[in-house]
Amino acid sequence: EEQLVESGGGLVQPGGSLRVSCAASGFNFSDHYMAWVRQAPGKGLEWVGRSRIAANRYATEYAASVKGRFTISRDDSKSSLYLEMNSLKTEDTAVYYCVRDKTFWSGRHFYYYMDVWGKGTTVTVSS
Amino acid sequence: DIQMTQSPSSLSASVGDRVTITCRASQKINNYLNWYQRRPGEAPKVLIYAASTLQSGVPSRFTGSGSATDFTLTIDTLQPEDFGTYYCQQTYSTPYTFGQGTKVEI
Helix, strand or coil, rough: CCCCEEEEEEEECCCEEEEEEEEEECCCCCEEEEEEEEEEEEEEEEEEEEEECHHCCCCEEEECCCCCCCEEEEHHHHHHEEEEEEECHHHHHHEEEEEEEEEEECCCCEEEEEEEECCCCCEEEEC | CCCCEEEECCEECCCCCCCEEEECCCCCCCCCCEEECCCCCCEEEEEECCCCCCCCCCCEEEEEEECCCCCEEECCCHHHCCEEEEEEEEEECCCCEEECCCEEEE
């Protein structure tokens, strides 16, 4: 079974740092782009960022709201994805989901969609 | 960033109804549009990708259509397990933004 399990969430003070992790199993992790999506209380889904694969030099992309503060990394040998969060703000309070960013080649274009989701880990930024 | 606007924000429907949700992009995104379902207490699930391609295992009562800036998700013959919140997402360019969601209630 393809599975993603997040860990490392918790309570942190504004301005603090936290690293959350995601352990993948049941599929070849190194073949897939991986992403983080979050949902703040009472809000909708927000794409946080993603990591490409080794063939793309593990390039990363971020939402403007987290760029410069958050860093996504991965360890293919451990089938793990990480989200390092610095300079945390109260508005970063959310459930953070680890997601597989599936690639589909139509014969003309690449399409991406999120087909495997973890259950999420809760990050609370509060004094 | 590309803004995605869904309508309505919520709707009430009955089992057996036909439901239509629309999603509008702030610029042309060709057909780089996905639809997700979020049931309470569960992680989101992809229903449709590339605007109209049904994800494996998703019932055929779900249909996606549209291109450029205007897209539609249609649920034919609404079932009890279809209640929840639906999100569109563009993957034309990063950041891959979501719509604000449409809550489908009984």
